[in-house]
Amino acid sequence: MLKQSTDVIVKALKEKGLRVTPQRYAVYANLRNRADHPTVEQILKDLNQDLPISSQATIYSSLQALRDVGLVREVLLEEGVSRYDANVSPHHHFRCDCCGDITDIPWHSLPELSLESLPPGLHAQTYEVTVKGLCEPCYRHSLSASG
Amino acid sequence: MLKQSTDVIVKALKEKGLRVTPQRYAVYANLRNRADHPTVEQILKDLNQDLPISSQATIYSSLQALRDVGLVREVLLEEGVSRYDANVSPHHHFRCDCCGDITDIPWHSLPELSLESLPPGLHAQTYEVTVKGLCEPCYRHSLSASG
DNA sequence: TTCCTAAATAAGAACTATTCTTATTTAGAG
DNA sequence: CTCTAAATAAGAATAGTTCTTATTTAGGAA
Numbered sequence: 001m002l003k004q005s006t007d008v009i010v011k012a013l014k015e016k017g018l019r020v021t022p023q024r025y026a027v028y029a030n031l032r033n034r035a036d037h038p039t040v041e042q043i044l045k046d047l048n049q050d051l052p053i054s055s056q057a058t059i060y061s062s063l064q065a066l067r068d069v070g071l072v073r074e075v076l077l078e079e080g081v082s083r084y085d086a087n088v089s090p091h092h093h094f095r096c097d098c099c100g101d102i103t104d105i106p107w108h109s110l111p112e113l114s115l116e117s118l119p120p121g122l123h124a125q126t127y128e129v130t131v132k133g134l135c136e137p138c139y140r141h142s143l144s145a146s147g
Numbered sequence: 148m149l150k151q152s153t154d155v156i157v158k159a160l161k162e163k164g165l166r167v168t169p170q171r172y173a174v175y176a177n178l179r180n181r182a183d184h185p186t187v188e189q190i191l192k193d194l195n196q197d198l199p200i201s202s203q204a205t206i207y208s209s210l211q212a213l214r215d216v217g218l219v220r221e222v223l224l225e226e227g228v229s230r231y232d233a234n235v236s237p238h239h240h241f242r243c244d245c246c247g248d249i250t251d252i253p254w255h256s257l258p259e260l261s262l263e264s265l266p267p268g269l270h271a272q273t274y275e276v277t278v279k280g281l282c283e284p285c286y287r288h289s290l291s292a293s294g
Numbered sequence: 295t296t297c298c299t300a301a302a303t304a305a306g307a308a309c310t311a312t313t314c315t316t317a318t319t320t321a322g323a324g
Numbered sequence: 325c326t327c328t329a330a331a332t333a334a335g336a337a338t339a340g341t342t343c344t345t346a347t348t349t350a351g352g353a354a
Contacts, residue, residue, distance in 0.1 A: 019321055021331060040311080055333045060312065062331090076223050080311065080341075094269045109264050113276065117256050121283035122241045129260065129276050136268035166350055168302060187340080202304045207341065209302090227312075227340065296354085303348070314337065321330080 016069035023054040027062040031072060031086035037093075037102045039081045077102060077130065092129040098138035105131060163216035170201040174209040175218065178233035184222045184240075184249045186230055224249055224277065239276040245285035252278060 009029055013020050026047050031038070038046070040059050047053045054062070063084055066072035075083040077095050083102065092105035115124045134142060156176050160167050173194050178185070185193070187206050194200045201209070210231055213219035222230040224242050230249065239252035262271045281289060 019330065021321070023332070057313085057334070058332055064313095065331095074226065076226060079221065079223065079229055082226060082311080094265070094271070097272070103266065103269060105265060105269075109266060110260055110262075111258075113257055113260070115257075115278065118241070118252060118278065119250065119256060121286075122250060122252075122278070123281040123283075123286045124241070124278045125244070125280040127276055127278040129274055131262065131265065131269070131271045131274040133272040134270040136270075139270045166301065168350070170303070204305070204342085205303050211342095212302095229340085298353080299349105299351100301348105301350080304346090306344090308343065309341080311340085312338080315335090317333095319330105319332070320328105322328100324325100324327085 012071060016071060018065055018069060023058045024062045024065065026053050027059055028066055028071065028086065031066075031084055035104070037075045037077075037083035037085045039083055041081075043084070075102065090126070090128070092131065094131045094133070094135075096135040096138055097132055098134055098142070101135050103135065105129070159218060163218060165212055165216060168209075170205045171209045171212065173200050174206055175213055175233065178213075178219060178231055182251070184224075184230035184232045186228045188228075190231070222249065237273070237275070239278065241278045241280070241282075243282040243285055244279055245281055245289070248282050250282065252276070 009025060009032065010020050013024065013028065018024065027043060030043055030046055034046075036042075040056065040063070043059055044054070044056050047059070063072060067074060070088060071086065073085050073088050075085050075093065077083065077093060078100060085104075087104060090107045092107065092110055094103040094105050095101070096103075110129055113127060113129075115127065118124055156172060156179065157167050160171065160175065165171065174190060177190055177193055181193075183189075187203065187210070190206055191201070191203050194206070210219060214221060217235060218233065220232050220235050222232050222240065224230065224240060225247060232251075234251060237254045239254065239257055241250040241252050242248070243250075257276055260274060260276075262274065265271055
């Protein structure tokens with residue numbers, strides 16, 4: 001199933017004018033194949049678990065290149081670390097207060113917000129909602145712990 | 148006008164069981180008296196501009212104490228730095244894409260969101276909206292630059 | 295008011311995520 | 325196949341934050 005994405009990934013990189021290097025390919029493929037929003041450390045560990053594929057510095061520079069062309073975006077929901085997301089179409093995020101896990105919320109799962117009555121002088125272009133609460137595992141755990 | 152807040156601040160700290168130290172008082176008072184969402188560096192500079200009031204380490208620990216009791220919250224909207232906000236009642240944020248300035252958006256400036264149709268397994272408790280765009284100065288600047 | 299002790303502060307070392315530097319390697323155009 | 329601009333690896337450097345320890349202090353008790 002990774003094979004299917006190969007063309008797509010190479011094509012995406014080339015369309016954006018990026019050279020297709022093994023490291024850059026691996027970083028982007030990794031991001032596309034996971035639903036969480038990994039940190040650089042997690043990507044590094046994942047890529048190099050069997051054989052060395054990329055150094056940490058190169059993961060940073062690959063992510064920067066991918067961000068510059070709009071294939072990847074940075075997600076800031078936690079103190080001190082950046083997380084990365086290959087889903088660049090508009091969507092919202094859910095963050096578990098307990099374990100910190102981040103889940104995408106499809107754009108249309110929430111009603112469209114009218115930005116009509118913002119305070120004056122704010123020229124809005126986009127918005128995004130961050131929902132906080134408990135994910136299923138943490139929710140169950142909290143039930144059994146307190147009840 | 149600062150005088151007016153004195154009682155309020157001392158009272159707030161005591162109610163939360165915090166010792167009232169000059170440093171802690173100064174940090175909280177400073178946060179309450181400004182509308183932006185300063186970084187530790189900005190608070191440090193502001194507090195010590197005339198005479199030395201607090202070290203950087205103490206600002207960190209004061210903020211931690213204030214956060215622990217719910218008088219202050221952390222705002223994460225920028226890579227690499229935490230910002231702090233003494234407004235702990237629910238509200239949204241506007242972030243200027245150009246200069247990075249952050250403005251509070253009153254809760255009722257945006258319609259209440261229904262969290263009914265979230266993906267299953269997400270137990271939502273709160274949410275908050277981040278609106279991005281241009282603030283007035285940057286907007287005007289962009290007009291005159293491109294037109 | 296004075297004393298006492300747990301808590302807070304200052305200063306700087308330590309830590310961690312990220313960026314920068316430089317020598318080496320390589321993708322991909324010609 | 326060659327060539328060159330761009331990418332990589334490795335580690336040094338940087339910046340924000342946390343930790344450590346000796347000293348000071350807030351505020352309750354005597």
